[in-house]
Amino acid sequence: MKKGNTNTNSGEETNFFERVYEVARCIPHGRVTSYGAIAKYLGAARSARMVGWAMNACDGREDVPAHRVVNRKGVLTGKHHFEGTNLMQQLLESEGVEVVDNQIQQFENLFWDPTEEL
DNA sequence: CGGGTGACTCAAA
């Protein structure tokens, strides 16, 4: 049926999310990537939002360095979602990434493209 | 089944 139901949600996680987490986990230390890049790698270049959504679900997945994932401009758009105000920035700086005004410096240089690297 | 949402992205005015 269609959807009626049985929501099997519980117990089985959507592969899509897992996929995002997997890529996020593959992000090298001290590097950053964009939602669109991950989405494209998954085959849904237009679903960058979903990647962000997946990050929202990352709650509980500490292994998922959401702080390494930023928007196409290199701006910490999701930093507002992190606890604290500069937690995300602190994490990035801790890895050697320069962040100023919620924007990553030398973003192009630190940008890590899964479609090319993987 | 249907509707609403969203941590994005691209394009046009």
Next chain:
DNA sequence: TTTTGAGCCACCC
């Protein structure tokens, strides 16, 4: 140049 609008896909109720 900056701002505004629409598109898109997957998850949740």
